[in-house]
Structure formats: structure tokens, C-alpha cells
Amino acid sequence: MKIAVLGAGAWGTALAINAGAHHTVTLWARDAAQAQAMQAERVNTRYLPDLPFTDGLHVSSSPLGAWLAEQDLVVIGSPMSGLRGMLTQLAPILGSQVPVAWLCKGFEAALNGDGLMAHEVRAQVAPALRGGALSGPSFAQEVARGMPTALVAASDDAAARDAMVQAFHNNSLRVYANDDIVGVEVGGAVKNVLAIATGLCDGLQLGLNARAALITRGLAEMNRLGLALGAKTETFMGLSGLGDLVLTATGDLSRNRRVGLALAQGMTLQQAVDSLGHVAEGVYCARTVVQRAQHLGVDMPIAQAVVALLDGQMTPVQAVAVLMGRGAKGEN
Secondary structure, three states: OEEEEEOOOHHHHHHHHHHOOOOEEEEEOOOHHHHHHHHHHOOEOOOEOOOOOOOOEEEEOOOOOHHHHHOOEEEEOOOHHHHHHHHHHHHHHHOOOOOEEEOOOOOOOOOOOOOOOHHHHHHHHOOOOOEEEEEOOOOHHHHHOOOOEEEEEEOOOHHHHHHHHHHHOOOOEEEEEEOOHHHHHHHHHHHHHHHHHHHHHHHOOOOHHHHHHHHHHHHHHHHHHHHHOOOOHHHHOOHHHHHHHHHHHHOOOOHHHHHHHHHHOOOOHHHHHHHHOOOOHHHHHHHHHHHHHHHHOOOOHHHHHHHHHHOOOOOHHHHHHHHHOOOOOOOO
């Protein structure tokens, strides 16, 4: 199978390394000097310096063009902010022939109206493209090392789901197909916002009881928003819901959790983001998640507290006080 991964960040590189042990993979980097260095050194020194490339992985910076139409699957490894431009560029090249997978998790920042999920962006700018999301609980380093991981290939197009499964299902990666693209993308977006809250909780040393409460009530918020958007409840009990939430909210490799930890230590938001050296999608999409929930009449108090914290309207201690001061109510 021939696979192109567009974007040489940590996650795109990790998937390329993993798949390169089984398929022919082209990892595309926008920067020609970076691509040349990676091809020569057989490693991505910036993001995964200790993980050498597999034999089937080659690096390119060639202009995006006809060579992509020769692939069996094209994977977009850009963050959410770059998805619209990438899909627009790919649409005339790929048509409806080559399926596309995107790796970003979040809602597009709202300019006019609601911010869109990735599949909604695709429907708007590249409706002929057949594609879906590859999501689930996964840290790049572990996938690149071949450590056991389970992912979800989500699309309403069966051929796109099958292509993702064929490309990435192997002896270290289990890939489950799911036709609930809305649920998978809501889970991938909201868990990043909730991980900031959980990092804040841990940074303030509020205890394991508080962490468990945040994760559980956060899952309820995720489910409410998903159902309002047309998702299925069972999706949020699976890998892209509960699974990804637990990993991102508790794992030390989680960028979004680290933002919450940094804010609890008194850093400004800019200082917290700068300390990562990577994109934290929860910071990018938190406001849009809350805006969309409000337009739908969905109550998301934890996500709202995160936005108030990110906007400087509350201190970490005040955010906790607001959440704990809410009136009593039934669990369901």
C-alpha cells in the first residue's frame, strides 16, 4: 500500500514510522531543508529524536501535485488551523479517487457563525473528497516505538474507513472502524479542553477524588454536546470518547494537561503554550466548543470554566470555586 503523510510533526511522523514497517510511506514536510535532513539522518530530530525511521519510510518536500493521486491513502497531519487550506489544495488533485484521513482533533476557530468540525470543513471546501478522521487514545512516542495502541477510523464513507484500517492496522496498532464521524470528532475535540481542566486540578493538588469527578462529569458534557450534534452515546463510551479522555487527562505526555499544570503554577497562558514547543489543540478550540454548545443550548460548565481561565477572567482557584459552588442536581 502507498501512503502519503502530509506534515512532519510528532503525530504524523509517528504514524509514518509505524506504517513504514509494513507499507511504502512518503512523509511530506513543507520545509525542504528539514525534509533533506530527515531523509539523510533517518530521524525527525525535532519531534522524535530517539526513534529511527523504518525501511519503508521516505521523506519528501516536493510540491503537492500529481504524485498524490498515485497514493492509496493521503493522511493530513496538520493541526486544525491548517486543515481548511490543506483540503482546498488537495481537492483538485485527488477528486473522489484517493481517500483522505485527517489527524487533527478540535473545532475550527469560529469566524462567522459556529466553528466547524473537521468533516464539516471537508463538506464545505472539498465535498467530492472521500475521507474521515483517524482518532483515539494515542501518544506519538508510543506509536512510533510500536507499543500497543488502539485507534478509531471514523467516516460515513465505507471505502475511507477501509483504507484507514488497511493502512494502519498491524501487530502493534488495532484500528476499529466507526461510522459515527460526529461522535468521534466531538470526543477528540472536547477531551483536549477537559484535559486542561484536569491538569489544573492536579497542579493545584486537589486530589484523586477531584480528578475522577472532573473526568466523569467532563464525559457527561462531551456526551451532551455530541448528542445535540447528532452523535451516538455509545461512541463516547469507546476509544475516541472515554479512552482518549482518560489518556489525555492523566498522561504525563499530554500537551493539554501540561497547559493546565502550568496555569496552576502561575504561568500566563502564553508562557504555558510557549513551554510546550508543540500545538495544544485544547487552547485553540476551547472557545469554539463552548460557543457551539451555547448555540445549541447545551450546558458545559467545566468547558466554560476553562475558557474563562484561558481568557484571564478567572484565576485557577476561582475556576474551582465556581465549579464546586454550583447548585445540587441529579446526575442524569
